[in-house]
Amino acid sequence: KCQPSRLWSDIHSTATHGTGRRYGDQPEQTGLSRLTLTDSDAQARSWFVETTKSLGCTVTVDGIGNIFAVRPGLNNDVAPTFVGSHLDSQPLGGRFDGVLGVCAGIEMLRVLNDNWIETEGPVGVVNWTNEEGARFPVSMMGSGVWGGARGLQATYDLKEVGGGSGADGSRRTVRAELERIGYLRSVPARVEDGGVRMAGHFELHIEQGPRLLAMGKRVAAVTGVQAYKWFEVHVYGRACHSGTTPMHLRADPLAYAAETISQTNSMARMSGVLLSVGIIKAEPGSVNTVPDHVMFTMDIRAQTDEELREFEETLMTQTTGALTERNAAAKKDGAADEVSLEIKETFHSPAMKFDEVAVGLVEEAARDVLQTGDGEREVPRMISGAGHDSVNTAPHCPTAMVFVPCKDGVSHEPREWCEKADCAVGTDVVIQSVLRFDKWRHEQG
Amino acid sequence: KCQPSRLWSDIHSTATHGTGRRYGDQPEQTGLSRLTLTDSDAQARSWFVETTKSLGCTVTVDGIGNIFAVRPGLNNDVAPTFVGSHLDSQPLGGRFDGVLGVCAGIEMLRVLNDNWIETEGPVGVVNWTNEEGARFPVSMMGSGVWGGARGLQATYDLKEVGGGSGADGSRRTVRAELERIGYLRSVPARVEDGGVRMAGHFELHIEQGPRLLAMGKRVAAVTGVQAYKWFEVHVYGRACHSGTTPMHLRADPLAYAAETISQTNSMARMSGVLLSVGIIKAEPGSVNTVPDHVMFTMDIRAQTDEELREFEETLMTQTTGALTERNAAAKKDGAADEVSLEIKETFHSPAMKFDEVAVGLVEEAARDVLQTGDGEREVPRMISGAGHDSVNTAPHCPTAMVFVPCKDGVSHEPREWCEKADCAVGTDVVIQSVLRFDKWRHEQG
Numbered sequence A, B: 001k002c003q004p005s006r007l008w009s010d011i012h013s014t015a016t017h018g019t020g021r022r023y024g025d026q027p028e029q030t031g032l033s034r035l036t037l038t039d040s041d042a043q044a045r046s047w048f049v050e051t052t053k054s055l056g057c058t059v060t061v062d063g064i065g066n067i068f069a070v071r072p073g074l075n076n077d078v079a080p081t082f083v084g085s086h087l088d089s090q091p092l093g094g095r096f097d098g099v100l101g102v103c104a105g106i107e108m109l110r111v112l113n114d115n116w117i118e119t120e121g122p123v124g125v126v127n128w129t130n131e132e133g134a135r136f137p138v139s140m141m142g143s144g145v146w147g148g149a150r151g152l153q154a155t156y157d158l159k160e161v162g163g164g165s166g167a168d169g170s171r172r173t174v175r176a177e178l179e180r181i182g183y184l185r186s187v188p189a190r191v192e193d194g195g196v197r198m199a200g201h202f203e204l205h206i207e208q209g210p211r212l213l214a215m216g217k218r219v220a221a222v223t224g225v226q227a228y229k230w231f232e233v234h235v236y237g238r239a240c241h242s243g244t245t246p247m248h249l250r251a252d253p254l255a256y257a258a259e260t261i262s263q264t265n266s267m268a269r270m271s272g273v274l275l276s277v278g279i280i281k282a283e284p285g286s287v288n289t290v291p292d293h294v295m296f297t298m299d300i301r302a303q304t305d306e307e308l309r310e311f312e313e314t315l316m317t318q319t320t321g322a323l324t325e326r327n328a329a330a331k332k333d334g335a336a337d338e339v340s341l342e343i344k345e346t347f348h349s350p351a352m353k354f355d356e357v358a359v360g361l362v363e364e365a366a367r368d369v370l371q372t373g374d375g376e377r378e379v380p381r382m383i384s385g386a387g388h389d390s391v392n393t394a395p396h397c398p399t400a401m402v403f404v405p406c407k408d409g410v411s412h413e414p415r416e417w418c419e420k421a422d423c424a425v426g427t428d429v430v431i432q433s434v435l436r437f438d439k440w441r442h443e444q445g
């Protein structure tokens, strides 16, 4: 069994690397602001490397900066079983998203060492690069390259979102930032090109939503992840003077964008899918100039690929239909310029189902842990709303996840919180799952 | 009479200081990107100072960076009569907005010198600081400080819009930028505190709208400027994960902002006022995080103070009403957090009427210039839709403006264009206006 205080101390002491927004007086009452491949991410990575080495692991960094720490087993010819998650955060993120999973893996190493446990095959912990997709706008990026869902070169060339952290505000690339923090290595990133092998992947994560709380449960076995897509929507019009141009002669891309966001939001509410606009920007960006270009992102999610596809179709039909109407009306009013639209798909993660054996092992482990805990033995299954690196390991090796509840279901927010006892229960479940899987695999031969 | 080619050459040669976006193959087919107090603005300022000095002027820079160039008259105890406008531009601005007026003033100096004309009182040219309000979001800033509409200290502390040009993206202040480009001087800025005196102010400007073209006229006498207000609207909500938070439990400030922008746009169309949103920003700005803060600007304009006040009231009632409804509905749906709203007025320029004598002189001058031009003698009067520095001189000295048409009525856009012949007609009208005013004043004693 894990030591809850040791685990808790890891979670909060590493939050000094990229301390986020404060929301209360207690030392732990800040969020985390540790965008991937920044200096604070580099500090968290150093902590990860030093800690796992001191616990007897061999550490490998691959071509996209994923860090694999491996503890030898009895038979080291077979691939290791990993506990994995991520140490990067949202710009105004919380202390548990990803971090809990990595710390659980490190706690596993300690528990194995403390108890002189020798596993059949090697076991390890992996810290995946840029799971959040907040700085470089592709989520589960490092695991995506590892699993082959994404090309390495295109990923290297990805540019950061927003103003840009380069000199004179230029937007830096993944490759440049890997190099800058010393994590650009020649080890193949993609598993099929000789990247780091993996026998199984187990991930503990906060649920990031309200369902466990609503059910009054402390832990769930995750059976898969819902489908989602990201878009970059560009609306073009004609800039003009805010004081001299009659309303009906304008080609105002922001007026159209606002209408679109407002209408697609209502559509999403009605059809039961999720739609979110996280980023919006108008150019040139001057109070008294009507913009000529607006960019905004859309994140849409649904339980099944089919539902997602249907909503996407409705979205496109509605959006382009409204545009045609708008332009026809403007032309009738005498406007010289049209508003035009370009929608680029920037990310797609189809619905993913986890391996039945791995999910079953998680369930068994959870029943076991809870039995000796508070007697509550029923373990719900659920589909994850958020994407996780496990999505990218699932096609390659048995994969499953453990969810624990977070306060008020709040995540991607500084107040994100998971109780110490829940962190410990989840960690015990993930450790038990790995040990069961290690044994199961050995028995299978 | 002015030399059209010399004037034309000034306009286009100075466009090398802050060359803007290219839209065609010809050398003149770029806009201007010369935000106030940037390096390119400093270059344009140097050109202004050197040129006016070489034409025999005494140059004074005041505490807010306004540059006054004065050519002596027969009696130098009286205040000079100025031709004035501005050399700063919008981020994606055109080559004529402001520049034409300053170049007309310089052309006036040349015409006076070429013809050995001695005016009764001194005459001069003034380049006002930050007329556009694009970088530091207050329009007619330098003239506003001069006229007393704005305090100097508060103006020094104004921060630039957007990402910020300082090291690590910090937003620089007016004062810091004046100092950096060498224009922070101790000469009083405010006329009533011993600033530069002014007997009259005449400003040539492109109309920036479509009315002159629609009337088929080449020049108008401007009788005043409409009323306008700027707001910074802040919408606050609760950040959450885009994949796990049900739509009905969100407090999404961007969904509300989009609805507001869309609805107030319709309201403006119906009530005949102008409403424009030029800047919008969502924080924290991550694809998969619902924002917790959205800021956008609103610029509203109406012909009279009364109309503006009425529209503002409707706007506030509608906006806060919609918010109350939204929050009540969300609460019923079980949402824990509300969306809240803060609207800050950042700028107000009441409707301004110019001096009847000065407007009359412009009319007379225009009739005269056109008579020898193309026989078209009828000079329309109009109220300006855009704000101009003349708004701030009008309470202190006789002030009037001359409008010439611009292509398609387009301004605050790289394609902004004014024909060479129209530039010349406008310049002749402004020169004649100054000479008539100089004489009129002398006759008044």
Ligand SMILES: NC(=O)NCCC(=O)O
Pocket (backbone or CB within 6 Å): A097, A131, A132, A133, A139, A140, A208, A385, A386, A387, A388, B241, B243, B288
């Ligand atoms: N767990 C998590 O927040 N992942 C980010 C990827 C996504 O779901 O957008």
Ligand SMILES: NC(=O)NCCC(=O)O
Pocket (backbone or CB within 6 Å): A241, A243, A288, B097, B131, B132, B133, B139, B140, B208, B385, B386, B387, B388
């Ligand atoms: N002339 C001009 O574009 N002025 C900017 C001030 C404004 O009207 O917003």
